[in-house]
Amino acid sequence: MKNFALIGAAGYIAPRHMKAIKATQNSLVAALDPNDSVGIIDSYFPDADFFTEFERFDRHIDKKHRAHDGASVDFISIASPNYLHDSHMRFALRSGADAVCEKPLVLNPWNIDGLLELEKDTGQKVHTILQLRLHPGILALRDKVNAQPGDHKHDVDLTYITSRGHWYLQSWKGDEKKSGGIATNIGVHFYDMLQFVFGQLQSNVVHYSAPTKAAGYLEYAKARVRWFLSLDVNDVPEDVRAAGQRTFRSINVSGDEIEFSGGFTDLHTRSYEEILAGNGFGLEANRVAIETVADIRTASPQGRNGDYHPFLG
Ligand code: NAD
Structure with missing residues (x-):
């Protein structure tokens, strides 16, 4: 023990x-x-x-x-x-x-x-704790991508809207010096997952960046990714909001929706199991995602130019 x-x-x-x-x-x-x-x-x-x-x-x-x-x-x-x-x-x-x-x-x-x-x-x-790397849906996607020919690039739309109330911007999470901002605090899970699944990061463009919303484009060896993150309930699609939902999560890979909403809560325990068994993720495993969020934080947003996420309007 x-x-x-x-x-x-x-x-x-x-x-x-x-x-x-x-x-x-x-x-x-x-x-x-x-x-x-x-x-x-x-x-x-x-x-x-x-x-x-x-x-x-x-x-x-x-x-x-x-x-x-x-x-x-x-x-x-x-x-x-x-x-x-x-x-x-x-x-x-x-x-x-x-x-x-x-x-x-x-x-x-x-x-x-x-x-x-x-x-x-x-x-x-x-x-x-890089828990998405232990998520069964993400592991299945990684296996599928790895089984495809080396030069195939997927078109991926990643949309993650997780509404937060007014408290968020009053807390350390809303202070960029303390949390790193929305892309660092919320997005880091996904940037890590994307490089874990789709390989080497090749390009990182930011289209929009604000305290409660950010969007951009990331290209990996095996994917072109348009991403959109928001804490604003008004970004949740109207039909979803009408059904009483304040969250909208979607990872669409070449037209297929990846199911990753469920199975989150026990991933801390899974992470601990792996760490204790000597299979944890160490410092270097974090490098690409941390470089990605630091670059997003310091980039000059390009506006609605190039391949931007459709939720940017
Ligand atoms: P939180 O604000 O609810 O909790 C942070 C806690 O740290 C508070 O209780 C605060 O009093 C305490 N704290 C502040 N200064 C401290 C200090 N100097 N020494 C010791 N404790 C101090 O935030 P949270 O949502 O629980 O997030 C905590 C961490 O977990 C963050 O790094 C966050 O990014 C991460 N997080 C991870 C996941 C995940 O899914 N893996 C989800 C949410 C948060």
Whole structure:
């Protein structure tokens, strides 16, 4: 049984980590969050120590590490705001633990280089949650694409509208310095999935970029992709909205709809299973997606020119 600690324990995604730690028969021994709304811990690990101050958490983890009594923390899971991941992973590695970090791993590609150095110095590893790579629908698509002749390029439309209320722009998620912006915070799942399925990234064009909406074109070895991301309920197609839905997700590959809406919730547990079995995704696995989001963030949007997504109107 491995001992885990969790940073960002009061957040939305933290319970998925608690569930995954429990489901893989491991133990959460300590948790940190400046926000103390963490009663959910009792549903999973009522004996876990909890800290609202980093300094006390640090002291606790360090004492466990130095005790050499088998109770030290083996893994530190990180579910804090995106811009803190880099620092929290560094803390994990320096504490003699491996890190299990949420997406996006970091905001900029050069952060990966720094972390690689730290892995070398400490002998510890960073593992990441790239859960779409474990999604059965995505794996089936990858197999299909790999079985086709090398020079075949698919035409892909990726549309992801996931409505968020006014709170979003008031939170760290709406602050580009903290979240990286919509393409980084929401899109990174898809840019990683696209290169995982369609191979080498060849071109990256941004057509539109705003705090709640972004669109562009990505070309891979095996696909031309028009993408559209939005947090605005008004972008949900009218017929779908009329049916009471506030979300619209579609990945259309050469006319075929890829079913990926279901089967999301257990992918954290699947990620933990793979990490614990030594098959996790490490730092380098994140590089292309992190380069993609950093380039999207700094690109000058081209407007409605070239091959833009039809939802741009
Ligand atoms: P959230 O805002 O609900 O939770 C973040 C938590 O981190 C909060 O409880 C906050 O108090 C805490 N926090 C803030 N500063 C901290 C600090 N210095 N030290 C420790 N904790 C601190 O956000 P969320 O939606 O749970 O997202 C958390 C992370 O998970 C983000 O990186 C996000 O991108 C990622 N995420 C992943 C998925 C997925 O499907 N894999 C889904 C949602 C979010």
